[in-house]
Amino acid sequence: MDYTAKIQEIATKLLENGQVDMVIAWEKGDVDYQTRPFVARSVEDVARIVFDEYSVHNLANSLLKFRDGKEKIGIVVKGCDSRGIVRLLEDNQIKRDRLYIIGVNCPGVKDPLKAMKAHSGFVRNGQADEAADKCAHCIQPNPVIYDEIIGEEQSPRVEGERFAQVKEIENLPVDERFRFFEEAFSKCIRCYACRQACVACNCRTCIFDETRPQWVGRETKLSDNMMYHLVRAMHMAGRCIECGECERVCPVDIPLMAINRKLVKDVSELYGPYEAGMKYVEGQKPPLSVYNEKDPDNFL
Incomplete structure (x- = not known):
């Protein structure tokens, strides 16, 4: 499935219908491994949204910047990100009715910081494993809270004894x-x-x-x-x-x-x-x- 196209489709619908004032997702940077958090506030901004192998950041943390406002927020979340949203809801940091949660069943992501080091010229092995370390201990790759879900359900990826x-x-x-x-x-x-x-x-x-x-x-x-x-x-x-x-x-x-x-x-x-x-x-x-x-x- 093309996650990016589906997320863009949903984001466009939400912004056009006025269901949300913004959509928090990811955008591409100047190099292949530079994917970073992004806030789309208009339909025109949606074209910048991506979901790829380097969409590692926990976007739930971005909600703290908007906790005192009244804007309706669309947000794209992986399994771990969605657990972060539950934490914010439990801590009364944001109201559930302000959120439209777009869940992504996460196939695992890579760490852009590892990729940056691998391409820096300061490490001998430029083909180092770029897989995010946290994915090797992931017990919940599928969102636990969402309004809309994308992708096929994934299995936990805990490698060996968890503790x-x-x-x-x-x-x-x-x-x-x-x-x-x-x-x-x-x-x-x-x-x-x-x-x-x-x-x-x-x-x-x-x-x-x-x-x-x-x-x-x-x-x-x-x-x-x-x-x-x-x-x-x-x-x-x-x-x-x-x-x-x-x-x-x-x-x-x-x-x-x-x-x-x-x-x-x-x-x-x-x-x-x-x-x-x-x-x-x-x-x-x-x-x-x-x-x-x-x-x-x-x-x-």
Whole structure:
């Protein structure tokens, strides 16, 4: 199926009928592997919309730019993107009736950042595998919420044991475990790309931007880096949709999804079975976002 033609057809219909004020999708850049998020606001803009092997970005994150408006929004989503929309709905960041969701049963995508490195001339093997790492752990390639769906239903693509890396780290002696995270976090340059790419990081004012009080230092020393990543990880507990965008955009290759999958595994074992964003139920919240007086408190 020509996904691009079908998406353009739907987008044209929505804009012509006035059902939406914009359609969030992807457009092509200057080179083959440069596909990027795009907002079509007119029928003329629709011709720029594409869906190809490099349409990797989680477009649900783009909705945060429009959460305070009243515009009706069409948005194209893959399976992981759709889980992000569920997260935003659960967090009351946007209303369902403002959205027209065009679902795409995702056949898997490539990482334009990998392609860029492969074509840069700085790597020896220009034919390196460009498949997005997150696709190797995808449990839901099909949209979980949509108004219209495109393509044939796809099967989950989890390769091997889903939590193999997590269990490997869990089984390390304490001092080796600490060294693993010490080495990972010591590389952090605190660019906050992981936060900016994360659909679950939707606080209006982030704790790490606060200056009065300043909860965490701005320096890139190990203690401040660890504080940043540990606080952010705890905020992701029960909320991470495993879209992998945080790890993909990290310029220093910190294994952020190893941390996130540890939280996914623990939350599911302690409060589940539970997978974030897999089903939208109005009023439903993630496990750690609700409180009940009858909750067990044996940890106190």
